Amino acid sequence: MAHWIDSDVKLVEMLDKLKSATVLAVDTEFIRTNTFYPKIALIQISNGIDCWLIDVLAVEDFTGLKSLLESPDRQLIFHACAEDLEVLEYALGIVPTTIFDTQIAAGICNIGYSMGYARLVKAVFDVELDKDETRSDWLARPLTSRQLQYAAADVFYLHKLHELLSQNLKDQDREDWFKEESLAVYAMVAGRKESDDYYMRIKTAWKLEQGALKILKRLCIWRERTARARNKPRGHIVKDNSLVEIARRKPTSLPHLGGIDDLHPGLIKRYGLDLLVQVEAANSDVDIDVLPQPLTKAEVVVLKAMRNALISVAESTSVPQEFLFSKKDLEFILRGAIAGHDQWPRRFTSGWRESLVIPELKKTLSELM
Numbered sequence: 127m128a129h130w131i132d133s134d135v136k137l138v139e140m141l142d143k144l145k146s147a148t149v150l151a152v153d154t155e156f157i158r159t160n161t162f163y164p165k166i167a168l169i170q171i172s173n174g175i176d177c178w179l180i181d182v183l184a185v186e187d188f189t190g191l192k193s194l195l196e197s198p199d200r201q202l203i204f205h206a207c208a209e210d211l212e213v214l215e216y217a218l219g220i221v222p223t224t225i226f227d228t229q230i231a232a233g234i235c236n237i238g239y240s241m242g243y244a245r246l247v248k249a250v251f252d253v254e255l256d257k258d259e260t261r262s263d264w265l266a267r268p269l270t271s272r273q274l275q276y277a278a279a280d281v282f283y284l285h286k287l288h289e290l291l292s293q294n295l296k297d298q299d300r301e302d303w304f305k306e307e308s309l310a311v312y313a314m315v316a317g318r319k320e321s322d323d324y325y326m327r328i329k330t331a332w333k334l335e336q337g338a339l340k341i342l343k344r345l346c347i348w349r350e351r352t353a354r355a356r357n358k359p360r361g362h363i364v365k366d367n368s369l370v371e372i373a374r375r376k377p378t379s380l381p382h383l384g385g386i387d388d389l390h391p392g393l394i395k396r397y398g399l400d401l402l403v404q405v406e407a408a409n410s411d412v413d414i415d416v417l418p419q420p421l422t423k424a425e426v427v428v429l430k431a432m433r434n435a436l437i438s439v440a441e442s443t444s445v446p447q448e449f450l451f452s453k454k455d456l457e458f459i460l461r462g463a464i465a466g467h468d469q470w471p472r473r474f475t476s477g478w479r480e481s482l483v484i485p486e487l488k489k490t491l492s493e494l495m
Contacts, residue, residue, distance in 0.1 A: 151284035
């Protein structure tokens with residue numbers, strides 16, 4: 127049964143009913159289209175029997191809910207929790223500490239990598255869930271009956287999934303694997319708060335010489351802070367390709383900005399002086415390494431051999447290959463080998479991957495290099 131919570135009084139009543147619960151299923155609905163931060167609209171909570179749909183737009187005091195969801199003695203079941211954790215912390219200051227993510231557990235149990243909730247429910251219980259409301263307007267009021275049904279269904283099966291996947295993890299002796307991957311999610315969410323290395327993610331940044339790369343780094347930091355302060359997507363401030371072109375041209379005046387793609391007059395009027403300040407200030411920044419060139423054809427052959435070696439490991443250990451390694455991991459290792467030294471992603475040097483991955487990759491590299 128689903129209960130609609132649209133007042134502080136109703137929320138207190140819900141909290142009283144759930145105060146002794148040790149396991150709760152949680153989900154959120156939010157909108158993230160023209161903003162940097164998501165706009166939370168709904169929180170769904172289930173104790174495995176009933177479901178409560180909390181209207182975040184109507185409730186004012188979330189103190190009790192914060193205590194409920196932050197208790198270390200209460201496990202919260204999520205599916206693909208990263209965005210839920212982000213929106214709960216940003217919107218309400220709620221930081222859950224004890225989490226069971228069914229998406230992570232399903233991957234470790236080799237049911238499927240990065241499976242959506244509806245797909246996982248179908249795979250495990252052979253139940254088709256309605257996905258039509260996924261992109262609907264969750265900020266609209268009143269919500270439609272189909273939206274309410276969709277929201278309730280998002281937590282209805284989480285307890286059953288938790289029970290089944292917990293047993294699978296135990297049977298496969300992979301509970302420690304699960305704990306390690308859960309901690310990695312916390313770290314990933316924390317890393318989204320602010321980072322100075324966004325410039326390294328821009329595809330064409332490797333083409334820039336050192337001076338231009340310093341400018342790009344500074345421009346990206348400025349844009350990140352501006353986007354957060356104005357609550358606008360990064361691309362609504364200045365697009366990636368425009369930042370790269372500014373860094374390459376090193377403009378010294380507003381007219382010089384005018385010839386750069388996507389820098390329309392309104393944008394230059396609003397941000398032009400800020401952009402020029404960043405370009406000038408980069409001259410006094412500490413030097414940074416240029417980004418590596420794309421791999422050569424011969425190096426790509428080695429990369430493919432490394433990938434094939436780990437695919438065999440994944441198959442023999444019944445782990446989705448995407449969960450075991452990424453192309454980024456392998457390229458990082460290969461570039462170290464090319465430079466004449468060992469370098470391993472942190473997640474390969476400790477934990478469950480270490481004994482599976484490192485020996486195979488060392489063997490492959492010794493044979494081909």
